[in-house]
Amino acid sequence: MTDDRLIVAGREFKSRLWVGTGKYKDFIETKKAIDAAGADVVTVAVRRVNITDRSKENLLDYLDPKKYTILPNTAGCYTVEEALRYARLARAAGVSDLIKLEVIGDERTLFPDTAGLIEAAKILIKEGFVVLPYTNDDPVVAQKLVDIGCPAVMPLAAPIGSGLGIRNPYNLKIIREMIKVPIIVDAGVGTASDATLAMEYGCDAVLMNTAIAGARDPIAMAEAMKYAVEAGRLAFRAGRIPRKLYATASSPIEGML
Amino acid sequence: MRVLDPECSGPAQREVEGSIKIRVNGEQRAISVGMTVGQLLRDLQIGPERVAIELNLQIIDRREFDQRTLQEGDRVEIISFIGGGGEGMGQL
Numbered sequence: 001m002t003d004d005r006l007i008v009a010g011r012e013f014k015s016r017l018w019v020g021t022g023k024y025k026d027f028i029e030t031k032k033a034i035d036a037a038g039a040d041v042v043t044v045a046v047r048r049v050n051i052t053d054r055s056k057e058n059l060l061d062y063l064d065p066k067k068y069t070i071l072p073n074t075a076g077c078y079t080v081e082e083a084l085r086y087a088r089l090a091r092a093a094g095v096s097d098l099i100k101l102e103v104i105g106d107e108r109t110l111f112p113d114t115a116g117l118i119e120a121a122k123i124l125i126k127e128g129f130v131v132l133p134y135t136n137d138d139p140v141v142a143q144k145l146v147d148i149g150c151p152a153v154m155p156l157a158a159p160i161g162s163g164l165g166i167r168n169p170y171n172l173k174i175i176r177e178m179i180k181v182p183i184i185v186d187a188g189v190g191t192a193s194d195a196t197l198a199m200e201y202g203c204d205a206v207l208m209n210t211a212i213a214g215a216r217d218p219i220a221m222a223e224a225m226k227y228a229v230e231a232g233r234l235a236f237r238a239g240r241i242p243r244k245l246y247a248t249a250s251s252p253i254e255g256m257l
Numbered sequence: 258m259r260v261l262d263p264e265c266s267g268p269a270q271r272e273v274e275g276s277i278k279i280r281v282n283g284e285q286r287a288i289s290v291g292m293t294v295g296q297l298l299r300d301l302q303i304g305p306e307r308v309a310i311e312l313n314l315q316i317i318d319r320r321e322f323d324q325r326t327l328q329e330g331d332r333v334e335i336i337s338f339i340g341g342g343g344e345g346m347g348q349l
Binding site: 020021022023024027030043044045046047048049051052058059060070072073075085088089090091092093094095209 | 281282283284301303306307308309310311314316317318319334335336337338339340341
């Protein structure tokens with residue numbers, strides 16, 4: 001099948017697997033995993049530069065912003081004000097207007113504060129940001145985010161780093177039916193089949209970090225995820241057969257003795 | 258331009274003539290009077306590309322780095338990108 005490009009906010013991406021860059025052993029492993037995943041969108045966090053130890057290398061020395069789309073996030077922000085501050089700093093650091101907006105509502109689950117998310121998204125969109133919101137698997141919230149101008153939504157599969165897989169497949173399917181913009185499933189994927197399922201439900205891409213970085217062999221898992229996302233996407237486009245309670249013979253009856 | 262050892266903050270530093278105290282990424286630091294944001298970055302060996310500077314909670318346009326003079330008590334945040342997915346760490 002041809003021409004199956006992922007387009008978000010007018011930008012075209014070759015891979016439907018987006019990856020985070022946290023939790024790796026070092027930048028070399030990070031880079032290898034990204035390349036094994038075939039990802040062209042990578043998320044980064046906005047943090048203080050280490051001013052006492054300048055020998056520390058910069059992540060962006062390993063990730064050429066011309067080759068990869070650098071997607072800064074507001075991870076760790078618990079209030080609207082904090083998220084706005086981090087988003088503005090990310091833009092000032094000069095990569096792009098893209099921001100993966102997170103407003104976290106609870107420390108144990110890292111579930112998003114969706115009221116704060118919508119409020120922050122409105123302000124940032126007014127300031128010209130391209131806001132990709134990390135949201136709950138709530139179809140109504142997803143619709144609201146689209147209504148205020150988010151060019152895509154990023155519902156979670158399960159809590160960040162939990163590896164629980166898609167906890168609410170029906171909600172994801174409802175979100176898919178309700179909204180027309182790209183859906184990027186973000187967080188909670190544990191293994192390849194989770195990513196495949198997300199794609200089979202018709203989601204447009206999957207973003208993950210821990211599932212790859214935390215695997216025993218991150219590079220091999222990155223490659224597995226690449227195939228998983230590709231397989232899921234192809235299966236979605238190919239159209240699965242309906243489920244039936246009883247068998248249908250696949251070999252013809254004619255010609256039997 | 259002289260850089261003072263950040264280790265030796267405290268009363269001794271205050272006596273250095275022509276220096277003022279600011280906070281850089283949460284740490285106290287003595288700098289020469291008249292130092293600009295751009296000079297501070299050079300002293301710290303931080304390239305101005307791919308960093309964002311917040312001075313007293315206001316983001317400074319990188320074209321103004323060499324014009325903005327630091328004042329006693331200024332709070333400077335030098336921000337860049339690190340590896341990250343969803344989990345938070347190392348807050349401002």
